[in-house]
Amino acid sequence: MNARTARLITLSLAGACGVMALAGVLAWMGAGRGYGWLPETEAPPVTGVGRIDTEAVVMPPDSEFAEVRQRPIFNDDRKPTPIVEDVKVVDAPTAPLNITLTGIILTPDVKLAMVRDNGKNEAVSLRVGMPLPGEQAGWTLTEIRSRSVVFKNPQDETSEVELEVAPGLTVPPSARAVPPPPPPGAAPAAPPTGNAPTNVPGQPPPDRAAELQRRIEERRREMREQAEKLREQQEQVK
Known part of the structure; x- marks a missing residue:
């Protein structure tokens, strides 16, 4: 603390002491003796508009x-x-279900059903609890199975839609038909020659099997892309 600061503090304390001394001298001389508290008196009764009626109001x-x-x-x-x-509102009948189930994705994290609106020829991906768009909005997806889905309308009517299978896909291309074993005592069947057909009945030719395999791979790729887009949309909403 420098000398200037100490001087200012000393002057401030001296001024405060002077004010207090002056107040004490004035009080000793009788300043303020004529003032006091008013005597306690009852308030006059209120009449007129400001009067509060203590009686309860009785309606006519x-x-x-x-x-x-x-x-x-x-x-x-x-x-x-x-x-x-009140007029009871009757729900209008729901439009008939007109869709085709084109694909199903079942994983521990994702459950999707890919359907196509046959009327508008539009594809859409749905989760459980989501309604169909457009005129078929009354149908809500309630269950996704391995080969089918179940929809329900406000009238508690359910409709199961099977997965659409392209022609020729009833037998997987990787399956190979094994001929039945020859009966006991019969001569073994001769191996096929170069001129004999090598196709097994009920199995598509090699070129057709490759085409079907290619279509399956393309469909799987499209389903994975749709699932990835839906997952990104869910993350953006969150």
Whole structure:
């Protein structure tokens, strides 16, 4: 602390002591002796508009309001508002289900059903609890199975849609038909020659099997892309 600061503090304390000494001298001389508290008196009773009525208000009988009900002041024609009974709203019938199930994705994290609206020829991916878009919005997806899905409408009607299988895919291309074993004592079958057909009945030719395998791989790729897009949309919403 420097000398200037100490001087300012000393002057401030000296001024405060002077003010207190002056107040003490004035009090000793009788300053303020003529003032005191007013005597406690009861407040005068309130009359007129500001009076508080302690009695409960009693409403007049209901018969005195008959004219008010017959000629309500808030209606332009001063006529009573007619009482309209509640009309029960009947749900309109839901449009018939017209879709094709084109694919199903079942994983521990993702469950999707890919359907095509046959009327608009539009593809859409749905999860459980999602309704169909457009005119078929009354149908909601309630269950996804391995080979089918189940939809339900407001009338508690359910409809199961099977997975669409392309022609020729009833037998997987990787399956190979094994001929039945020859009966006991029969001569073994001769191996096929170069001129004999090598196709097994019920199995597509090699070129067709490759085409079907290619179509399956393309469909799987499309399903994975759709699942990835839906997952990105869910992350953006969160």
